[in-house]
Amino acid sequence: MSVYTGSRAVVIGGSIGGLTSALLLRDLGFEVDIYERTPSDLDGRGGGIVLQPDTLRWFRERSSQRPEDVSTTTDWVQYIEAGNRVVDRDARSWSHTSWGTFYRALLADFGRDHYHLGEFACGFDQDVDSVTVRFVSGRVESADLLVIADGVTSANRARIDPDVKLTYSGYIGWRGTVDEALLTSETAELLHNSITYNIVPNSQITMYPIPSERGTAVGDRLMNYVWYRNVAEGPDLDEMLTDKRGFQGKVSVHPHQVQDRYIDEMRDAAARLLAPAAAEVVTSTEAPFIQVVWDSRALKMASGRVALIGDAACGARPHAAAGTAKAAADAWALSDALTSSAGNVTEALEKWEPGQLELSSNLLSRVKAMGERSQFTNTWTPGDKNLRFGLYGPGR
Incomplete structure (x- = not known):
């Protein structure tokens, strides 16, 4: 029997980290x-995420559902650049998913x-x-451990x-997806087996395929971009x-809610500035949405019986594709610390706190530098190994 049998935990926030x-x-x-403030299941607005090892670890080690x-x-x-010319290509495998697909898989394992x-x-x-938690509904809950995972x-x-x-980075991300089957054969062939970047002055777009409701096979997927x-x-x-x-909005404007004039300008700019394949993906998107790129970091992640994890503790720019990985890493490290502390939650x-604070600091410093190179100094160089995805460092 576990030393925590009979103990209670409350998790605030029902997203991937929670x-x-x-x-x-x-x-x-x-x-x-788990207590989630939204009244209906979360949907992630159709966005994609890169699945780093910490994110996938639950499905590799504990779940009956398979990563694939x-x-x-x-x-x-x-x-790629003008004319769809490939200027750098590196053999590196990555897994991707839609936010909604991954959320639903975790929720299926947890249950309702x-x-x-x-x-x-x-x-x-x-x-x-x-610890005693109060809700606006009048509900009051007591627990031995409270995990705060309610976002940026x-x-x-x-x-x-x-x-x-929250400190504004100076730029936003236009996000969206388009059915892979709707792309021209040239664009689909160029993009179908890659993470694809297109760098233009003071800007960049990143694209990769994610699952659709039809499945994960080539031709059934969605092409996701930011x-x-x-x-x-x-x-x-x-x-x-x-x-x-x-x-x-503070952090986003949802699909079908962005003012038409901004979508029109964005599509016109894509046709003028981006490589043809990237422009096709952007201009074919029915309902693009906006994600504001913020920086934030807590200098304290633990207090007594309360832990702060994920974006609530560190809101890092997406350039390292490490946001969901950081939330998962916080959760796994917390589990390890609880296991080694023989039932003493505060201990x-x-x-747990020092290692996660250091991870947050290192990640935020790195993605801020990456963002400066992309958006302001025009020094994001194709093929630079320091610009690779990774929670613990480039490519890690």
Whole structure:
């Protein structure tokens, strides 16, 4: 019997990091409940993610679902330029998935009996024996461990580190997907087995295939992209982030809610600036959406019986494709610390925190430097090994 049998954990935030931590805590013997503030299942707005080893580890080691059931794989990383000319090509395999596919797979493993939608956690207190969480619905829950995994705009982070600020990077990401079967044969052939970059002055686009509802076979997938474009902070950004309903987004503007004039300008710019294959992917997207690129990092991730993980602890630019990997790594490291601490939750969190703070600091420094090279100094060089994906370093 586990030393944590009979103990209770509450996880705030039902995204990938929250689900991964909940699954691992349950394996340790905790009774775990997840509380997600949105009233319906999360959808990720159709975006893709690169699956690094920490992200996939649950499916490789603990799940009856296989990694290949929830992901696609490409064998190359390539750079293209005007005329679709390939200027650099490197044999490197990566796995990819759609955010929604991966979320649904984790949720299927966790189950719905202890996954609570429409519950907004607005505060908590703790003493030496337990932590008590308060919700706007009036619900109050007590636990031996609280994991805060409610994202970059975390409502509960301030009780751990009140000084965390979101700092705008100077650019946004246009994101979207297009059915691979709708692409011209030339574009589909060029892109189907690669992560593909197209670098243009003060901008870049990254593309790779992800699963669709039809499956993971070539021709059934979606081509996913993120195109980074500079937008000045202030009124220009505020106006761009005002959706069709008149609401201003903080971190994103959802599909079908971006003002048409901005989509029209983006498509015109793609046709003028990008390589033909990249331009085709962008201009063929029915409902592109906007993701704001922010930097944030907590200098404290543990307090007593409370742990802060994932984007709530460190919001890192996507250039290293490490956001979901960092959340998963936080969860696995927390599980290891709890295992080695023989039932002492506060001791486990004290052991866990320094390594995760260092990982956050190193990751954020690296992706900020990558972003500067891409968007402002025009020194993102095709084939540069320092620009590879990786949570722990380039290619790692």
